[in-house]
Amino acid sequence: MSQINVFHEFIRYAEQEHLPIEGVAIADGDRVIEEHRFTPSLARNIYSHTKSYAVTGIGVAVEEGLLSLDDRLVDAFPEYVPDDAQPELRRITLRHLLTMSSGFNHPYLMNEDRRAGTGAPDYMAYMLTRRVEREPGSEFCYSSADSDLAGRMLEQATGERLGEYLFRTVFSKLDQGFPMWEADPQGHHIAGGGIHMTLTDMLKLGQVHLNGGVWHGRRIVGEEWVRMASSKQIDIPVTNIWTCGYGFQFWMSPYPGAYRADGAYGQITTVLPDQGLVVAVQCPETGDFDNVVRPALHEHLLLPLCV
Numbered sequence: 079m080s081q082i083n084v085f086h087e088f089i090r091y092a093e094q095e096h097l098p099i100e101g102v103a104i105a106d107g108d109r110v111i112e113e114h115r116f117t118p119s120l121a122r123n124i125y126s127h128t129k130s131y132a133v134t135g136i137g138v139a140v141e142e143g144l145l146s147l148d149d150r151l152v153d154a155f156p157e158y159v160p161d162d163a164q165p166e167l168r169r170i171t172l173r174h175l176l177t178m179s180s181g182f183n184h185p186y187l188m189n190e191d192r193r194a195g196t197g198a199p200d201y202m203a204y205m206l207t208r209r210v211e212r213e214p215g216s217e218f219c220y221s222s223a224d225s226d227l228a229g230r231m232l233e234q235a236t237g238e239r240l241g242e243y244l245f246r247t248v249f250s251k252l253d254q255g256f257p258m259w260e261a262d263p264q265g266h267h268i269a270g271g272g273i274h275m276t277l278t279d280m281l282k283l284g285q286v287h288l289n290g291g292v293w294h295g296r297r298i299v300g301e302e303w304v305r306m307a308s309s310k311q312i313d314i315p316v317t318n319i320w321t322c323g324y325g326f327q328f329w330m331s332p333y334p335g336a337y338r339a340d341g342a343y344g345q346i347t348t349v350l351p352d353q354g355l356v357v358a359v360q361c362p363e364t365g366d367f368d369n370v371v372r373p374a375l376h377e378h379l380l381l382p383l384c385v
Contacts, residue, residue, distance in 0.1 A: 081355065081383060082112060088379040089114050097374055098365025099344070101277040104383075105356045107289040110278055121258065121274040122360060125189065125341030128259075129225045130307075131283055132269035133176060133327035135244045136232050137303035144235040147173040151206075151227060154234045158206045166210035174214040175228040176326040177312045178221060183211035186223035189271055189342065192260075199263040201226060218314045218324060222270030225327060226262075229269025241267040251298055252282045271341070277360050283339060284347040284356035308337045308349065319376060332376075333384045344370055353383055 085104050092099055093116075100122070103113035139145045151170045152159045159167070166181055174180050186205060187197055197204035205223050212219075229240045236243050244267075245256050257279075260272025286293050287308055290301040310323035310330050320340075322330035328337045331348055338348040344361030357380060361370055 081353075084379065084382045085112050085114075087382075088374070091378045092116070092374060095369070095374065097370050098362050098367065099370060100360045100362055102359045102379075103277050103281055103357070105281055105285055105358075106354055107285050107356075108294065110281065113278060115277075117362075119276055119278075121276050121279075122345075123271075123341075124273055124275050124280055124345040124360070125271045125343065126222065126225075127275075127280060127283075127339045127341035127345045127347065128271045128273040129222075129269065129327040130339030130347075131244060131248065131273060132225060132229050132232075132240065133307055134283065134286070134299050135240070135247055136172075136176070136228060137299045137307060137326075138247045139232055139236055139243070141300045141303060145172060145232065147171065147176070149231065149235075151175070151231065154231045155202055155206065158202050160207060163206075164210050166212075166214060167206065170210070170214045172228060172231055175224040175231070176307075177215075178218050178224050178324060179212075179215050179312055180219075180221070180224045180227070181210040181212040181214040181216070182208050182221060182223065183217065183219045184208070185219065185221045187226055187270065188222050192222075192262075192268070201262050201264075201266075202230060218312050220314075222268070225270035226266075226268060228327075230266060232269075233266065239265070239267060240269060248298060251296060252279075252286070252293055254279050254282065277358055280339075280345065280360070281347055281356055281358040284349045284358060287337075288349050288351060288354065288356050319372065331380075333380060336380075336384075343367055346375075348380060350380070350383060355383060357383070 100117045101115045258274040260268045291299040291304045307326035335351040343363045344367045347358040
């Protein structure tokens, strides 16, 4: 079955099953091949899909020599380090933050926590007084705080706010403008979530990575960084077909060489390198997303595209 036929069969299945999906699109490295909307096309919160955008900017900063994966969190923010800081806190590096292995071992500063005011008004002061429960680098624990701390390290290294740096190095080059983006109480954009994008704009990040860091002939981020970010850097607990490992703010996917940017409630861009394709989906905050992931998205779209 052709790629287009697979896509259309998925649309028919989604409509038949009344799946909670707002839109789905398929692209190669240069163009959107097909897009189908179940609801009007509007910029929406893509939640933790934001993390994959933030790490792309971090990759640019690393290539510019402004940051290193071995840079320590405490060296970037000595004024926040408690006098009685744990030795483990002093060993947290940018690499640990990007692989969700800081050792805090708790999902800090997730969306519901930020809504409740946890950590306000100073997220850095809050996090650097949390107990480090595991040796950094030893264990995966998904936490938006790790992403936010990495984003703050980028700001410290570049002298720019995260949003400013991402606009200059990524968004403007993808003709996306400046997105609506959640910020913390001090005005720092949240590296762990909160960007609002349309489906096809969200899809562009996958196209850049499919092309090894290039967008329409223009280099966005280096090929070596793309390779590292999109390959497994740490094992994670296996709970379902989607838990295949974690790279740098990208999840591994259960298809050859595949990986994804993944936001809450189903804001997902999956890169299928062997097929030369990118597949993106956006979903509402209400509805049974498990029925979208399994069996719909897996069995009726992504897996057939890989056959």
